[in-house]
Amino acid sequence: MEIKVYQKIITEIYSDIKNVEDLGKVANYIPELGNVSAENFGVNLTTIKNESFGIGNFEEKFSIQSISKILALTLAYKLEGEKIWQRVDVEPSGNPFNSLQQLESDNGIxxxxxxxxxxxxxxxxxxxxxxxxxxxxxxFCKELSNNSSLNYSEKVAKSEKNTGFRNVALCNFIKSFGNIKNNVDEVLDFYFHICSLEMSCKELSEIFQFLADDNFRTHKGNYVITESQAKRINAIMLTCGFYDESGEFAFRVGLPGKSGVGGGIVAIHPDEFCIAVWSPKLNKKGNSYKGMLFLENFTTKTACSIF
Amino acid sequence: MEIKVYQKIITEIYSDIKNVEDLGKVANYIPELGNVSAENFGVNLTTIKNESFGIGNFEEKFSIQSISKILALTLAYKLEGEKIWQRVDVEPSGNPFNSLQQLESDNGIxxxxxxxxxxxxxxxxxxxxxxxxxxxxxxFCKELSNNSSLNYSEKVAKSEKNTGFRNVALCNFIKSFGNIKNNVDEVLDFYFHICSLEMSCKELSEIFQFLADDNFRTHKGNYVITESQAKRINAIMLTCGFYDESGEFAFRVGLPGKSGVGGGIVAIHPDEFCIAVWSPKLNKKGNSYKGMLFLENFTTKTACSIF
Amino acid sequence: MEIKVYQKIITEIYSDIKNVEDLGKVANYIPELGNVSAENFGVNLTTIKNESFGIGNFEEKFSIQSISKILALTLAYKLEGEKIWQRVDVEPSGNPFNSLQQLESDNGIxxxxxxxxxxxxxxxxxxxxxxxxxxxxxxFCKELSNNSSLNYSEKVAKSEKNTGFRNVALCNFIKSFGNIKNNVDEVLDFYFHICSLEMSCKELSEIFQFLADDNFRTHKGNYVITESQAKRINAIMLTCGFYDESGEFAFRVGLPGKSGVGGGIVAIHPDEFCIAVWSPKLNKKGNSYKGMLFLENFTTKTACSIF
Amino acid sequence: MEIKVYQKIITEIYSDIKNVEDLGKVANYIPELGNVSAENFGVNLTTIKNESFGIGNFEEKFSIQSISKILALTLAYKLEGEKIWQRVDVEPSGNPFNSLQQLESDNGIxxxxxxxxxxxxxxxxxxxxxxxxxxxxxxFCKELSNNSSLNYSEKVAKSEKNTGFRNVALCNFIKSFGNIKNNVDEVLDFYFHICSLEMSCKELSEIFQFLADDNFRTHKGNYVITESQAKRINAIMLTCGFYDESGEFAFRVGLPGKSGVGGGIVAIHPDEFCIAVWSPKLNKKGNSYKGMLFLENFTTKTACSIF
Incomplete structure (x- = not known):
């Protein structure tokens, strides 16, 4: 599809949804996230031909939170190879994002x-x-996106460190099963920093091109991961990217995607584009209310689901 | 891809896997299923242009079991429309196929x-x-496949009726939450019959054309379900088609699919083809051991994953 | 303690609690139980010396429901001996009375x-x-209580049969694990009949004398179960007699006891007495609201807890 | 019963069980506990008249571990009163001692x-x-037992601190629900110290006299908790003192009791005595193998169950 067609459809849906009443709520379990204006709403699409279109607050940086899990997985997959799946599985959990229940029966995997x-x-x-x-x-992130402005938010990382008791619990619990090899405090400090990465919709739709474009190389000419590995990450995004709403997203939107509690969502159409949406208010499952709505309308109007 | 290319690749993989040691076990919880020869191994692919290629026992009928759940859903979706999702959700369960646990917290949905x-x-x-x-x-099945030879196996239906205590439990349990409206015995009799449907790989790859081909009409000229509904069924197959191995199938094979304890698997490549594999021995999760292996090799060699 | 002292204390507490607002609700999941007047309130205490005192509706028969589980266990224990504990455990469940969850991990035990x-x-x-x-x-029940008037309520048994889908589910679920040896319908018919037994508070406090009196013999001169077996049944009553409120009952009342959804409760003071209370409105855990309150006051004022 | 009768029975059972093959295993999840000789076996009974009899290694101190939970509860109950039950319930859990599962559905209570x-x-x-x-x-412990030699084992406390990831997980998990008010590290340091208390069987049977004797005062003349509170602690010991083997202990032994992974068990006969047993090898549920066996024989031979 031509970028102009996307532009027209995005613009229409954007103005429709901008006025829809937002039934979501801004995440407040990380206090620092509560300081973001709930009115922000941005969209950006970048094709594998590097054509791009953005609307609304598409250039404003926000806390990408769990979206960064894709980046962490990508680098770990690259470094560790297929052995990584001995440490973490690829199955949807059917449970909320921070549940400890299954870990007990799954022996810390x-x-x-x-x-x-x-x-x-x-x-x-x-x-x-x-x-x-x-x-x-x-x-690694900077090379991936050819974007030297990327950075952590120390404020957000610190805010989560002070309040993230559930994550401290998770990490110690997994350690008790032997599936954490390093010092718990160091693991968590790293995890909280990764989650605090800040990007705009535009930057997000650029950094994930490697999942859309089979021939992707970084500006330095490096391959990131193999085509097969990229497809596998897309597969996990489709089955597991939205916690216990993953099936719903596959059903309504039909693209591999990943959400963050900062209100961002990225979605990939293999061989076509990456799209990023940002609206801070979240539905009950912790996914952006307007973001979900936008993407559902978008794949319906463009008929671009992978199914 | 040309049918000849598929033919070559299928033939190669088939002969490779035929000789692999089969680590699976024939399902015996329905006694009648235990009578099938474990050596059967068949594959058939049918493209949306109606080109077809089969190998091995691809014309032998077997008990399609849970694969029939797609057909039941399709007809119910057609008749009930989107209201059906008030009665059943679209999320992966993260639990075995016959688990009662989640029903308790999910109030019978x-x-x-x-x-x-x-x-x-x-x-x-x-x-x-x-x-x-x-x-x-x-x-409905006969029209869908233009195949008047389709039928239930009364033997298998009866065999399951006599031993399917877990399914009787499930049905009564759901009834206790009010989510079964009809008589429990009639619901189960119907369910056991649907599961007892017998088809060959060839027939399976034909009957599911409506999920691969956006413009599908039956031989009588009827549309089955809308394009959007077909995509949604594909999405549910991808996230939920293999019980608690659904993520693994998406990860390794990368196509919407559905397995049955009779050893059959069907998989859809939207806009391209439907492929069916049959080998009775099942892995621990209840999916055909060689069927999974075949499809993983097939999408790797054809690079035809939807991701 | 003299019966006169009990009489005085019971009379006082009875008149106090009669006027307390009843925060419970009559069970309606068995339709027939909903027809009982919620105002009924009776108490009867019988000592091991066969002294007895009753107040309120202590001579009116009601559906004893789960209280009959003690009688069924007693006869099965007598007939099967210690082997019975291979079929059913003696641990508190920590879950509601009709939960299926644990059965799955406990393999039907x-x-x-x-x-x-x-x-x-x-x-x-x-x-x-x-x-x-x-x-x-x-x-067996008639001999135990020297009371030939005991009988099932066919109405209640039928009412539960028509609506007891959860129990049908439980029985089939256990059968699927091999821990039901007989025909499911026959087991359930027997179970529903046992639950439909009707007794008054007076009759209840008499029939359970064999758990209070180490030297108990029936009027025909027969021993029922051994002293050690009776103590063990008392122990199970204490740890498991009130579903997921068993700890609370031990904590507040401090006697082995058993409740039924008909609103009855029996409690045993070993070597002293058996007391029965009846008030149909149940608290959220399914135990008689006023019955619990009465017994808590009673053991506080008499200081007769076993602890 | 006279102390001489107890002495005779204890001596007999002790020599019987000393030679029984010990099917248990010494706890090794706290490394320091693994250093204790598995051969230790001691018993001590102290009556409310302060008559005492010990046998075997009854004067050797060991790590009382979870038995100290009674002492912590007693002091907290004394200081906080009935409000404490808003923070922690009194129900058996039906789950292993370190399970996180129920906390999730119970909102951190x-x-x-x-x-x-x-x-x-x-x-x-x-x-x-x-x-x-x-x-x-x-x-508090010293006054309770009139024993100035009581102390923590810094070695054991440190050993558990270095390896107790599961407890760190538990504490942070509860904190995430708001049911921990103080700093997590301080709570855990205190908890690990309390668990590291060292006592002999003799000392244990003395320190818990306040749960056996309604008129107990410390040597300074102070009451500890009210009679009603003591009874309630006994009730919780009976329903919850042995994790998911509590029902079994009530069934076989029939006394309120509490075990620790150091291999100690204390049991109370209200108005009669406190008995303590020590043998380090634990059964699968984490309770002393020989300790359980000894107490079962003891209550059988003395017929001193509370039921």
Whole structure:
């Protein structure tokens, strides 16, 4: 599809949904996230030909939170290879994002890398490979997106550290099963920093091109992961990207995607484009209310579901 | 891709896998299923242009079991419309196919239509619409596939009736929450019959063309369900088609699919083809061991995953 | 303690509690139980010396429901001996009375004989021993209490049969694990009849003398079960007699006891007495609201807890 | 019963069980506990008249571990009164001692004060009342037992701190529900110290006299808790003192009791005595194998069950 067609459809849906009453609520379990204006609403689509269109607050940076789990997984997958699946599974959990229940019967192997427990294990894997984890992970993201402005929000990382008792519980619980190899505090510090990454919709739709474009290379000419690995990450996004609303997203939107409690969502149409949406108010399952609505309308009008 | 290319690749993989040691076990919880020869192994692919290629025991009929859940859902979706999702959800369960656990916390709303509890509710929906459920459902299948030879196996239906205590439990449990409207015995009799449908790989790859081909019409010229509804069924197959191995199938194979304990698997490549595989021995999760292996090799060699 | 002292204390507490606002609700999941007047309130205490005192509606028969689980267990224990504990455990469940969840992880062995699943297994054990189960069980109860007026309520048994889908589910679920040996319909018919037994507070406080009096013999001179077995039944009553409120009852009342959804409660003071209370409105856990309140006051004022 | 009778029975059972093959295993999840000789076996009974009899290693101190949960609860109950039950429930859990599962559905309210989660909340309550928690708690224990030799084992406390990830998980998990008011590290440090208390069987049978003797006063003449409160603690011990083997202990032994993973068990016969047993090898549920066996024989031979 031509970028102009996308532009027209995005503009229409954007103005429709802008006026819809937002039934969601801004996440407040990380206090710092509560300071964002709930009115923000941005969309950006970038095709694999590098054509791009944005609307609304598409250039404003926000806390990408769990969307960063894709980036952490990508680097860990690259470094650890298929062995990584001995540490974390690829199954939808059927439970909320921060549940501890299944870990008990699953002996500390998280169901997938996109729930908190799984992402914490992925961070532990990274710590075993990296000398300066925070710096090296950031450098990886910068190369991936050819974007040197990327950074953590120390404020948000600190805010989550002070209140993230559930994540501390998860990490210690997994450690008790032997599936965390490094120091718990270091794993969590790294995890909280990764979650605090800030990007705009435009930046998000650019950094995930490697999942849309089979021939993707970074501006330095490097391959990121193999085509097969990229497809597998897309598959996990489709089955597990939205916690216990993953089936609903596949059903309504029909694209691999991933949400964050900052209100962002990215979605991939393999061989076509990456689209990012941002609206801070979340539905009950922790996914952006207007973001979900926008994407549902978008794939309906463009008939671009992968199904 | 040309049918000849598929033919070459299928033939190669088939002969490779035929000799692989089969680590699976034939299902014996329905006694009648235990009588099938474990050596059977068949594959058939049919493109949306109606080109077809089969190998091995691709013309031998077998008990399609849970694969029939797609057909039941399709007819119920057609008759009931989107209201059906008030009775059954579209989320992966993260639990075995016959689990009762989640039903308790979910108040009798099954997680999806492809676990037993969900399919039983779908049967209940059909009973509320049909006058002669078994006859009308069979007629629907016959029109869908232009195949008048389709039939139930009374032997298998009876065998399951005599031993399917878990399904009787499920149906009564859901009834206790008010989510079964008809008589429990009638719902189960219908459910056991639907599961007893017999088809060959060739027939399976034909009957599911309506999920691969957006413009599908039956030989009588009738549309089955809308394009959007077909995509949604594909989405549910991808997230929920293989019980608690659904994520694994999406990860390794990357196509919407559905398995049955008779050892059959169907998979759809939207706008391209439907493929059916049959090998009776099942892995621990209840999915055909060689069937899974075949399809993983097939999408790897053809690079035809939807991701 | 002299019967006169009990009489004085019972009379006082009775008149206090009679006027307390009843925050409970009459059980309506068995339609026939909903027809009982919620105003009924009776108490009867019988000492092991056969002194007795009753007040209020203490001579009116009501549906004893789950209280009959003690009688079924007693006869099954007598007939099967210690082997019975291979079929049902003696642990508190920590779950509601009709939960199916634990059965799945416990492979069909119910946690204790006083939740529905456990009592259904006990009924199955009885069916394997008795030729005319309903007649012989009733005869056992009549001898135990020297009371030929005892009988089932066919109305209540039928009412539960028509609506007891949860119990049908439980029985089939356990059967699927192999822990029901007889025909499911026969087990349930027997179970529903046992639950439909009707007794007054006076009759209840008499029939359970064998649990209070170490030297108990029936009027025909027969021993019922051994002293050690009686103590063990008391122990199970204390830890499991009130579903997921068993700890609360031990904590507040401090006597082995058992409740029924008909609003009855019996409690035993070993070597002293048996007391029965009846008030149909139930609290959220399914135990008589005023019955619990009465017994808490009673053991506080008499200081007769076993602790 | 006279102390001489107890002495005779204890001596007999002790020599019988000493030679029984010990099917248990020494706890090794706290490394320091693994250093204790598995051959130790001691028993001590002290009556409310302060008559005492011990045998075997009854004067050797060992790590009392979870038995200290009774002492922590007693002091917290004394200081906080009945309000404490808003923070922790009195129901058996039906789950292992360190399970996190129920906390999720119970919103961070532990089922009872004798599982780890409950004892951690009790420690948090104490921290809110005490200025120097470790010193004041120890002083309380010393007065209770008139025994100035009581002390923590810093080695064991440190050993558990270094490996107790599950308890760290529990404490943070409860904190995430708001049911821990103090700093997590301080709560855990206090908890690990309390568990590290060391006592002999003799000392244990003395310190718990306040639960056996209604008129108990400390050597300084102070009442500890009210008679009603003592009875309630006994009730919780009976329903919850042995994790998911509590029902079994009530069934076989029939006394309120509490075990620890150091291999100790105390049991109370109200108005009669306190008995303590020590043998380090534990059964699968985490309770002393020979300790359970000894007490079962003891209550059988003395017929001293509370039922």
């Amino acid at each position: 998280p169901r997938n890398p996109f729930i908190n427990s799984g992402a914490i294990v992925v961070c532990d894997v990274l710590l075993s490979h990296l000398t300066n984890p925070k710096e090296e992970f950031l450098a | 099954p997680r999806n239509p492809f676990i037993n509890s969900g399919a039983i509710v779908v049967c209940d929906v059909l009973l509320s619409h049909l006058t002669n459920p078994k006859e009308e459902f069979l007629a | 119910p946690r204790n004989p006083f939740i529905n699943s456990g009592a259904i297994v006990v009924c199955d054990v009885l069916l394997s021993h008795l030729t005319n189960p309903k007649e012989e069980f009733l005869a | 532990p089922r009872n004060p004798f599982i780890n989660s409950g004892a951690i909340v009790v420690c948090d309550v104490l921290l809110s009342h005490l200025t120097n928690p470790k010193e004041e708690f120890l002083a």
